Amino acid sequence: MVAESRPGREINEPLPGNNRHVIDNDWYYVNEDTARQDLQLHARQIDHLLPFWFGITEEGGLNSDVDREAERNAEEAGLPILAIIHNYSSREYGPLVHRVLTNEAIRRNLIRNIVRLVRMKRYLGVNIDFQFVPPRDRADLTAFMRELYEALTPLGRKVTISVPAELEDNPQHPFSGAFSYRDLARYSDYLYVLAYDEHFATPGPVASIGFVRRVMDFAETQVPAAKLKLGIPVYGYDWVPPGGFPFTLSFAEAIETAQAHGATIVYDEEAQEPHFTYTADGVEHIVWFEDVRSFLVKLEEVLKRLWRGTGVWRLGQEDPRVWAIVGALQEPQASPASNHHA
Numbered sequence: 001m002v003a004e005s006r007p008g009r010e011i012n013e014p015l016p017g018n019n020r021h022v023i024d025n026d027w028y029y030v031n032e033d034t035a036r037q038d039l040q041l042h043a044r045q046i047d048h049l050l051p052f053w054f055g056i057t058e059e060g061g062l063n064s065d066v067d068r069e070a071e072r073n074a075e076e077a078g079l080p081i082l083a084i085i086h087n088y089s090s091r092e093y094g095p096l097v098h099r100v101l102t103n104e105a106i107r108r109n110l111i112r113n114i115v116r117l118v119r120m121k122r123y124l125g126v127n128i129d130f131q132f133v134p135p136r137d138r139a140d141l142t143a144f145m146r147e148l149y150e151a152l153t154p155l156g157r158k159v160t161i162s163v164p165a166e167l168e169d170n171p172q173h174p175f176s177g178a179f180s181y182r183d184l185a186r187y188s189d190y191l192y193v194l195a196y197d198e199h200f201a202t203p204g205p206v207a208s209i210g211f212v213r214r215v216m217d218f219a220e221t222q223v224p225a226a227k228l229k230l231g232i233p234v235y236g237y238d239w240v241p242p243g244g245f246p247f248t249l250s251f252a253e254a255i256e257t258a259q260a261h262g263a264t265i266v267y268d269e270e271a272q273e274p275h276f277t278y279t280a281d282g283v284e285h286i287v288w289f290e291d292v293r294s295f296l297v298k299l300e301e302v303l304k305r306l307w308r309g310t311g312v313w314r315l316g317q318e319d320p321r322v323w324a325i326v327g328a329l330q331e332p333q334a335s336p337a338s339n340h341h342a
């Protein structure tokens with residue numbers, strides 16, 4: 001069953017009940033103007049900022065791409081930072097992370113550099129976001145997280161990791177096989193379960209509610225709910241069938257595209273996600289994207305299941321109406337939490 005809506009029409013959704021500050025509202029950040037503007041507007045509505053600033057090197061170093069303005073805005077708002085440590089510093093994602101994880105000397109060097117970083121910057125902690133980890137490196141990834149956890153926990157820092165969506169624990173899976181939810185949870189304060197990109201090579205929902213629920217169901221068999229945070233998308237994809245990868249759209253870009261081509265946005269009640277089609281230069285496009293309604297239905301799952309919170313990808317891409325929902329969950333605080341740690 002579907003419901004039609006014109007682009008950008010007003011949605012009056014009930015907000016979650018009187019649940020106040022019961023979950024963490026965390027947001028990912030990249031160095032773009034829209035994200036920077038968003039942070040200025042909403043820093044005090046965010047519980048943790050996860051900025052995409054530090055890429056690993058082949059010798060266990062860290063390449064820095066810190067947005068000084070964003071860092072300063074977070075500090076002034078008392079917004080704790082969980083710095084993302086990623087392997088997108090090389091186009092050879094898999095070989096890079098394989099080298100770092102499997103060489104004990106390089107692994108130790110990376111951990112030393114991470115410890116130095118959080119102490120120098122006085123960050124609350126880190127988020128490990130390693131993509132395309134070879135399945136054969138499963139034990140090494142767990143060992144790295146154990147060593148990092150043992151190094152940072154005595155300093156009062158948080159250790160978190162972003163993990164791909166899984167429906168079962170398959171150590172041979174080419175994309176997610178290296179990630180043992182159960183083992184990684186032993187050496188992490190939180191796991192961010194990235195329940196999105198359900199469709200990528202072919203058109204379809206970015207994160208249908210059925211897919212999200214199945215991912216959450218499996219995660220709960222491996223990890224206590226108090227350690228789980230749901231990765232929620234707020235973007236969309238534009239496909240040109242029959243083949244080829246899509247390009248990413250923010251909510252605003254999706255609405256602008258629909259308006260520019262006179263397309264009718266259809267809200268798919270089963271997937272709980274909007275979509276539309278349009279033709280440009282004689283070529284058909286299929287767009288699926290996230291809006292305030294699809295955000296709300298995922299948030300309700302987090303609240304119902306008593307998960308620790310959410311991690312939203314990312315600032316600058318969202319339907320601005322989500323901030324009213326976020327605000328309804330937050331209780332007034334006499335003073336913001338400090339971003340500083342000794």
